[in-house]
Amino acid sequence: MTLHITKPKAPERQTTLTHEHDIDDQSHIPILSNKVVNVASVPQRSPLRYPGGKTWLIPQIRNWLISLSPRPTIFIEPFAGGAVASLTAVMERFVDRAILGEKDPELANFWRCIFEDGETLARRVERFTPSPDDVRREFEREPTNGLDAAFQTLLKNRVNRGGIIAKGASRMNRGENGNGIASRWYAKTIAERIRAISRCASRFECVEGDGIELIGSTQDSAEAAYFIDPPYTVAGKRAGTRLYNFNEIDHESLFDHTAMVQGPFMMTYDENPDVIEMATNRHFHLAKVAMKNTHHAIMYELLITSGELNP
Numbered sequence: 001m002t003l004h005i006t007k008p009k010a011p012e013r014q015t016t017l018t019h020e021h022d023i024d025d026q027s028h029i030p031i032l033s034n035k036v037v038n039v040a041s042v043p044q045r046s047p048l049r050y051p052g053g054k055t056w057l058i059p060q061i062r063n064w065l066i067s068l069s070p071r072p073t074i075f076i077e078p079f080a081g082g083a084v085a086s087l088t089a090v091m092e093r094f095v096d097r098a099i100l101g102e103k104d105p106e107l108a109n110f111w112r113c114i115f116e117d118g119e120t121l122a123r124r125v126e127r128f129t130p131s132p133d134d135v136r137r138e139f140e141r142e143p144t145n146g147l148d149a150a151f152q153t154l155l156k157n158r159v160n161r162g163g164i165i166a167k168g169a170s171r172m173n174r175g176e177n178g179n180g181i182a183s184r185w186y187a188k189t190i191a192e193r194i195r196a197i198s199r200c201a202s203r204f205e206c207v208e209g210d211g212i213e214l215i216g217s218t219q220d221s222a223e224a225a226y227f228i229d230p231p232y233t234v235a236g237k238r239a240g241t242r243l244y245n246f247n248e249i250d251h252e253s254l255f256d257h258t259a260m261v262q263g264p265f266m267m268t269y270d271e272n273p274d275v276i277e278m279a280t281n282r283h284f285h286l287a288k289v290a291m292k293n294t295h296h297a298i299m300y301e302l303l304i305t306s307g308e309l310n311p
């Protein structure tokens with residue numbers, strides 16, 4: 001018996017440009033915005049100061065969500081990290097609920113704890129004063145349960161350089177403005193953020209596992225919108241390696257799976273010729289937005305979307 005396997009056809013995407021954009025002379029990619037967003041002007045909702053966090057992209061994410069018709073009911077963030085986009089989408093009611101996908105078990109546990117018992121974690125945050133000795137003692141202890149582990153994850157994120165929780169990350173010495181290890185432990189603010197998320201906990205779910213699989217298992221939902229911010233390491237420049245415990249993903253496969261989703265999507269990547277090629281081969285839409293990197297240099301991030309973005 002011969003088996004004929006037909007690969008399902010990817011949904012057709014419109015590729016025409018109907019709005020006026022500035023165009024990058026070299027790459028011919030529309031520039032959506034040359035203005036760097038002041039992150040202080042955007043509500044900070046994540047308790048984590050996560051490396052690669054997308055707070056600066058919130059205005060563009062909002063514009064995109066507003067433009068979607070029909071309104072998506074589910075927001076899927078397969079590489080959640082600090083989950084800035086999901087928190088915004090749900091808490092500003094652009095969608096009814098969000099699914100966070102995250103491969104790092106430590107981070108997935110952190111989100112599950114907030115969704116299951118954020119109040120207990122918030123109280124623990126308020127009780128803790130991070131002197132160097134207290135921090136050291138805290139990390140010498142084996143966590144006794146999920147909530148204890150979530151507290152350690154949060155503490156690590158707040159006292160490590162760059163908010164990095166990956167193995168091998170180092171502690172801050174001088175801290176913010178020379179204020180030492182406690183300089184980013186804003187107990188009241190962090191506890192408030194946890195409580196605010198906890199109040200809408202029934203609208204969040206965290207799925208621990210591979211983001212590409214999450215996209216595959218939800219691809220037929222026309223009600224879903226995807227925000228896809230994968231770890232990305234340019235060949236030869238392994239800057240991403242130390243940021244996360246999980247860095248290696250098959251980007252071709254991610255693009256193939258993304259091509260199959262029924263609902264709208266937005267992906268974000270560093271500007272890179274390989275990425276541009278993967279996107280153009282699949283007739284995805286490309287745009288660039290200005291941002292500041294960790295060294296405060298202005299650079300551009302690529303937004304890859306299912307439809308054209310409005311300036």
Ligand SMILES: C[S@@+](CC[C@H](N)C(=O)[O-])C[C@H]1O[C@@H](n2cnc3c(N)ncnc32)[C@H](O)[C@@H]1O
Pocket residue numbers: 050051052053054055078079080081082083084085101102103104107209210211212229230231232244245246247248249
């Ligand atoms: C660029 S960060 C996401 C940052 C996030 N957008 C934010 O605003 O904080 C990428 C995240 O993907 C996670 N990750 C890495 N490989 C993964 C995989 N195969 N599946 C799901 N998550 C993965 C990393 O642990 C990291 O948290």
